[in-house]
Amino acid sequence: xKYLPKFLAVMFLFSMCGKQDVYExxxxxxxxxxxxxxxxxxTNLLSAWYPKAFDLDSGGYFSNFDYQFNLKEGQQDKxxxxxxxxxxxxxxxxxxxxxxxxYSIGARLGFDFLKNHMWDKSKGGFxxxxxxxxxxxxxxxxxxxxxxxxxxxxxxxxxxxxxxxxSVLDLAxxxxxxxxxxxxxxxxxxxxxxxxxxxxPIIRVVDTPSTSDLGYKDQNSSIHLxxxxxxxxxxxxxxxxxxxxxxxxxxxxxxxxxxxGYLILxxxxxxxxxxxxxxxxxxxxxxxxxxxVSFGHDVETGFLLIEAAHVLGWGDDQKTVSQAKKxxxxxxxxxxxxxxxxxxxxxxYFENEDxxxxxxxxxxxxAQAEGMNALLLxxxxxxxxxxxxxxxxxxxxxxxxxxxxxxxxxxxxAGGLDKQAHHKTSDKGHIWKGNYHQLRSxxxxxxxxxxxxxxxx
Numbered sequence: 001x002k003y004l005p006k007f008l009a010v011m012f013l014f015s016m017c018g019k020q021d022v023y024e025x026x027x028x029x030x031x032x033x034x035x036x037x038x039x040x041x042x043t044n045l046l047s048a049w050y051p052k053a054f055d056l057d058s059g060g061y062f063s064n065f066d067y068q069f070n071l072k073e074g075q076q077d078k079x080x081x082x083x084x085x086x087x088x089x090x091x092x093x094x095x096x097x098x099x100x101x102x103y104s105i106g107a108r109l110g111f112d113f114l115k116n117h118m119w120d121k122s123k124g125g126f127x128x129x130x131x132x133x134x135x136x137x138x139x140x141x142x143x144x145x146x147x148x149x150x151x152x153x154x155x156x157x158x159x160x161x162x163x164x165x166x167s168v169l170d171l172a173x174x175x176x177x178x179x180x181x182x183x184x185x186x187x188x189x190x191x192x193x194x195x196x197x198x199x200x201p202i203i204r205v206v207d208t209p210s211t212s213d214l215g216y217k218d219q220n221s222s223i224h225l226x227x228x229x230x231x232x233x234x235x236x237x238x239x240x241x242x243x244x245x246x247x248x249x250x251x252x253x254x255x256x257x258x259x260x261g262y263l264i265l266x267x268x269x270x271x272x273x274x275x276x277x278x279x280x281x282x283x284x285x286x287x288x289x290x291x292x293v294s295f296g297h298d299v300e301t302g303f304l305l306i307e308a309a310h311v312l313g314w315g316d317d318q319k320t321v322s323q324a325k326k327x328x329x330x331x332x333x334x335x336x337x338x339x340x341x342x343x344x345x346x347x348x349y350f351e352n353e354d355x356x357x358x359x360x361x362x363x364x365x366x367a368q369a370e371g372m373n374a375l376l377l378x379x380x381x382x383x384x385x386x387x388x389x390x391x392x393x394x395x396x397x398x399x400x401x402x403x404x405x406x407x408x409x410x411x412x413x414a415g416g417l418d419k420q421a422h423h424k425t426s427d428k429g430h431i432w433k434g435n436y437h438q439l440r441s442x443x444x445x446x447x448x449x450x451x452x453x454x455x456x457x
Contacts, residue, residue, distance in 0.1 A: 030453035033397070034446050040405065041442040046093055048410030048428075049435055051102045053086060058133045060113030061086040061106075065429035068409045072427070076132045077140075080118055084126075084151035085436035086110055091159040092439060107159055114152060115171055120144075123198050124178040126152045143202065146183045146191045147221040149175055150228040157231035172232055176241065179225075184244070185217075188270045190251055193221045211287055216266040216274060219256050223263075223301050226252055230308045242312070249308045252301060253323050260349075261323075261330035262293045262356075263301060277351050284348065285359065293347035293356050295335030296367025299374035302327045303444075306377065321381060328374050332387060337363070341392070341399030342416055343371045363416035365404055366437035372396045373441040376448050393445075412438060 048069055053061045055076070063082050064072040087110030093103040117134025118126050126149050128141035156172035159165075182199030183191040192201035194214055204215025229245040255271055258264050266274040276287045284291070302324035309320040334356050335344045342363040347356030375396055379389035403416040406428070413423040414433060427433070 027453045030449045033394075034449035034453070037397070037442050037446050037449070040401075041439065041446070042097070044405055044407070044410055045412070045435055045438055045442070046089075049086075050090065050093070050106055053429070054102075054106050054109055055132065056109070058113075059109055059117065060134075061110060063429055063431050063434070064427065065411075066427055067406075067425045069411060069428050077137060077431070078113070078118070078130050078132060078134070079431040080114075080126045080128055080148035081151050082431045082434055083110060083114060083118060084148075084155040085434045087114065088151075088155035088158050089435055089439050091155065091162050092443060094162045096443070104163075107163070111156070111159055111165075111168060114156070115167070118152070119171065119175075120197070124174070125149060125182065125195070125197075125199055126175065138197065142197070144195045144197060144199065145221065146179060146193045146195070147224060149179055149183075150221060150224040153179075153228040154224070154231050157228070157235055161231075161235050169236065173236065173238075176229075176232060180240070180244070185269065189247055190217055190222060190271070191225055192269070193218055211290065213266055213290060215269075216290075217269060217271065218266050219252070219263040219297065219301075220265075222248065222252055222256055223297065223304055226308055227304050230304070230311045233311055245308060246312060249305060249312070249320070253305055253320060257301070257323060257327065261326040262295075262298050263327075265292065265294065266290050277349065281350070284350070288346065288348070288359065291348075292359065293335070293349065294345070294367075295331040295343045295347065296345070296364065296370055298327045298335075299331045299343065299367070300370035303370070303374050303377055316381075325378060325382065328378055329387060331371070331374075332392065334358075336392070337399075340403075340418055341395040342403070342418075343367050362419045363403075365412045365414055365416075365433070368396065368400055368404055368416065369412075369437040369441040372400065373444050376445050380448055380452065411435070 052069070052071070055062050060078050060083050062071055062076050063079065064074060064076055066072055087107060090103050090107035090110060093100070094107055097103060113134065114126070117130055120127055125144045127136045128144055128148050129137045131137060153172050153175050156168050156175070160168040160172065178199065179191060182195060183201065185192060193216070194202040196202060202215055208214050226245070226248040229241060229248060233241050233245050256263055264273045268274065274290055276284045276291050305320050305324050309315070309317045314320065331343055335347055335358070337344065344358050344361045345364055345367065346358070346360035348359045349356045372393060375389050375393040378385070378387070379393055382389060399416070403418050404412045406413060409428070411428040414426045415423045417424060
């Protein structure tokens with residue numbers, strides 16, 4: 001018995017050494033992964049796009065690139081969403097790489113184009129589509145949208161944060177106030193998505209095709225208004241903006257999100273869900289763009305809700321974090337490929353079925369980027385959860401490297417090659433495909449990994 005205390009002391013030292021080894025291994029792994037992400041962000045993503053996408057002659061950015069990242073011939077019309085996202089990307093790159101002058105040149109190029117050509121100086125709001133030189137293409141895009149204006153606000157807020165240029169903030173505020181005057185619904189809350197050129201909400205009439213989303217409110221514009229107001233409130237502490245940001249958080253969290261943990265896609269103006277669940281399967285699939293489970297939007301929204309709560313000063317609000325976890329868990333439970341990694345594109349809750357059936361098993365690029373960020377975020381909140389968020393984050397990053405990143409020509413394929421091999425020769429860029437989702441995911445993931453590493457030291 002006299003040796004027992006010495007034995008226990010030795011065992012204690014061994015156990016402590018073992019724990020120290022684990023901590024050091026985890027710290028090394030976090031740092032190594034952060035470096036890998038940053039290398040991919042800098043050399044494969046940003047360098048593939050910029051300065052190649054700068055339209056130095058007409059202003060703004062080129063959108064259309066072939067699979068080898070060559071600029072495509074053609075009109076190169078400019079869409080507010082794409083132009084705003086490129087401005088946002090260059091503003092973020094200014095923050096990350098302040099010594100690289102071409103990002104500040106690119107951001108100014110984008111801002112000037114938004115201000116001088118895409119903002120409607122007579123009626124307000126941003127045009128949806130203009131020509132390369134900046135002429136409004138009203139025959140092609142007759143409407144303005146809350147969605148398009150939300151991305152403009154998001155980009156302008158981010159650019160002001162890094163530039164300090166008061167004219168940038170002025171335009172962001174003007175766009176917010178235009179949405180307040182034209183798009184905000186004082187009766188039922190939220191914002192109308194479709195607006196005519198004067199800003200009048202477009203009402204859905206009886207003979208509107210059943211497959212059209214015209215006149216509906218929707219989750220997509222709502223979550224990106226939430227995102228935009230979050231960014232704007234960080235640099236402009238306006239009481240009305242704070243109220244609208246809180247309203248959008250609660251609306252997305254408590255109304256737009258189904259109790260099962262997924263986003264309802266479209267709504268009547270009074271927030272009655274648009275659903276075809278009681279129709280036959282053929283009719284359901286014909287209307288799938290209006291009514292399905294979008295796993296990518298669900299995991300993206302989990303992150304946006306938590307981000308908004310923090311900016312509002314709510315901290316780790318329990319109800320918000322729990323809802324975000326529920327949405328990401330739903331995606332993992334029903335939309336995650338356990339074998340290879342990656343989130344499927346679409347599911348559907350057919351009537352009398354307890355689980356959603358996968359109706360589109362491809363894996364588009366943006367959902368995978370959002371998934372990586374969301375999984376790591378959950379790992380920071382719930383490191384010991386049975387869902388094993390960090391393990392799935394690692395698997396998702398491996399999936400992205402193997403199936404989405406083009407290691408030859410740069411950029412990302414439009415969809416995972418395990419499901420859509422033809423995307424190896426699909427266009428790298430167009431008006432709906434830039435680098436915003438990937439850049440945001442990389443930026444936040446790198447920051448979280450470094451925080452995790454520092455916490456272990």
